[in-house]
Amino acid sequence: MESVKGWVAADYAAEPMASVQHSLRVAYVVFSFCAAFFLSGIKAVVVGPVAAAVMIVGNVGVILVLFPAHVWWAIYSLIKTDRINAGLKLAVLLALPVLFGLWLGLGILGSALVGLGYGFFTPWISTFEAFRQESEAKKFVHGIVDGTWGTIKGSCTVVRDFADICFHSYPVYLKELREGSQNREPHSIRLLDVPSCIVVALLGLVVDIPLYTVIALVKSPYMLFKGWQRLLHDLISREGPFLETVCVPIAGLAILFWPLVVVGSVLLAIVSSIFVGLYGAVIVFQERSFQRGVSYVVAMVAEFDEYTNDWLYLREGTVLPKPSYRKRKPSNSTEFSVRTNASGGKGADHPPGPSEAPAMLVPNLAPARSVREAIQEVKMVQIWENMMKSCEQRGRDLLNQNVIMAAGLAEWLRGAKEGGHHETVSLGLPSYSLLCTVLQSIRAGSGGLVLGSFEVNQHNRPQDRLLDWFFHPVLVLKEQIQALRMTEEEVRFLEKLTVFAGNVAGGWENGAGMMVVPQDPVRLAQIQAISRRLVGIVRSLSKFPTYRRRYRHVVKLLIAYSVERESSGRSSASGRSASYFEITQLDV
Incomplete structure (x- = not known):
């Protein structure tokens, strides 16, 4: 009887204690919200104008400086292409002033709105994101630091990516319009x-x-x-x-x-x-x-x-x-x-x-x-990072086998297109990396793609329109490779064909020999089609935002690795490569 009374008394004592704990938790959340709101407001006022000015001036400058070139490229490509007839060319020419007027107006207005939104709201979000840190010390440090220099640096990154799209991706689209008319009926x-x-x-x-x-x-x-x-x-x-x-x-x-x-x-x-x-x-x-x-x-x-x-x-x-x-x-x-x-x-x-x-x-x-369900979704930045890490690893392998040279990488970095290694560096290396990812996923029995330490499938992939253009074609290509059931020699031939972007005359002894070509013409055509699709997917990926900046960073890392390898071969000094990689991590 006494024990029952003790239990009842303990229950009555526990209820006020739980109520006090709940009140303290609510008070802590309210205080944290007010403190973060005040601190983020100060950071937005201090950092926002600088970040917004960088993005607005940078993007508007890119639009205005490249506007004459954009007009000339568009008119030249429209005249040179044979994918449309004279009537459609006339209609597009008449519409070009309206389209370019919209580009100027919406481009400048959009740059201003995005610059103001990014500059003033990123410090707010970054400050509140600091509350996800576990320890109170980390919350305090990240609450002060996050959203300051990172916001200004992010605005510079946005301007750089926007310039890459305007100066590199746009001409590539126009070049495809001029030259991509083979085996296609022209629009009329x-x-x-x-x-x-x-x-x-x-x-x-x-x-x-x-x-x-x-x-x-x-x-x-x-x-x-x-x-x-x-x-x-x-x-x-x-x-x-x-x-x-x-x-x-x-x-x-x-x-x-x-x-x-x-x-x-x-x-x-x-x-x-x-x-x-x-x-x-x-x-x-x-x-x-x-x-x-x-x-x-x-x-x-x-x-x-x-x-x-x-x-x-x-x-x-x-x-x-x-x-x-x-x-x-x-x-x-x-x-x-x-x-x-x-x-x-x-x-x-x-x-x-x-x-x-x-x-x-x-x-x-x-x-x-x-939040628990959202965390299970693979983020787009994880896919980009693992793709670039895979490119770096495959690039190191090709450097060790002397398939690509540091001189060819440096020429591509300077923008030279006359060298024989331009196609290999720009398209062959990322296509070979994608092929290795697909083959690794097939060997692992994955229903999606194995990227590093995680798997991307239909259930956890990011719900992103850009990823839709990439993910589904790769899965279809994976199924086609599985259906071919290629031998080891055919896989080596496909790898060689992919690295040299269709030119099997390259000097790579990867087990396929210098000129080992499948004797069956149907089989050869199927392997060549897979290689062309791989290169085509990478060519499309190269037009995406952030791709050029990230891939240029990978090329710089490969050049540094080549220099370190040569110097370590002469002086046995191999301690600098790892530190260089740590300093130059990919930007998120």
Whole structure:
């Protein structure tokens, strides 16, 4: 009996203690949020103007300096290409002033908005991210340091990547337009359709821009309060981003900044309406009908209203007219469609089709995933880092075998294209690294790709549009290699063919000999097709943002490794290579 009384007394004593602990935990979270909010505000005021000025001046300078070159490259490529006929060339030439005007206006405006947003909000986010550190000392140090110099350095990195896209990726696209017409039927348009395209494009601008703006502005208050309702519900029920205590300050920052997200969504909807309206000219070209082009202009307003209703959980459908503008599904093109995620809108019951309209870029208002679930997803930066580390390791192997030389790497770094090693360094090395990754994944029995210490598959891959263009083709290529069941000699021949970008005359004794070619012509064609696809995938990857900067860093590391190897062979001094790699780690 006495023991029962003791248990009851202990229970009553434990309840106040648990209540006190809960109150202390809440008070700690509130105090931490206020301290981080005050500190991040100071850092944003001090660092924000500098980072924003660097990004705005840098990006706008790149746009203005390269603008004459962009105009000349575009006109020259349009005249030289044989992928389109004279009528379509005339239509594009007439549209170029509008397109370049949009490029200048939206480029400068976008640079200003992105620069201000990045410069002022990165210190806030970095300060609140410091609360994820385990120890209090680390939280204090990272809360002060994070978001200061790193923000300024990040703005410089953005300017560099933007310059690479404008100066390197854009000419590559135009070169493919001029030279990539083999075995392709040229696109053509009748001269009679050119005026129709112009009229429909102008009509699309006049109709879609005002109506998109009105719809976005009318629904923005509902988006504001609906988003706050969703976030507050997660806060009270401790779901989604509020599940973990360390993430509550960051989620609280999301509640405060939600109005800015709504404003950004409205601006993006207005900007997207410009391209939606201009796309009416493409509909006229595809359908050979002025009437269907006008129907497209009208239908896109109804589509936009319908999809924003779905995303904001308003009534289904739309009261606006939605005429049909397709008499057939285009075989070589898809509709210009902008969506935030595959599960938005009507979900699995209404998969996105080729005739869907661009919709307002609004975040998903459905219940968010927990932090534990989000951590399981492989991040894009991890994929980039492991790809570059693989390139570095394969490059070292090729340097040890004297397949590539430090002189060839230095020539590529200086931009020389006359040397015989240019294709090997620019395309052969990353293609060979990708091939080795695919072969390693096949040997490991992986359902995806094995990148270093982790596996990327359909379940944990990042939900990124850029990755979609890369991940699925590689998986298809992996299945094709598996289906071929190549012998060891054929694998060596494929490796050699890939390293030298299709030229098997290169001097690499990798087990395939100097000129060992499969005797079966069908087998040879299959292996050559795989090699071309590998090189083509890497050629497409080389146009992505951050790729050139990261790959140039890998080449510099390989040059340093070659110098260290030669010096260690003469003086047996091998202690500097590791320290150099530690100092020059890849930027995240």
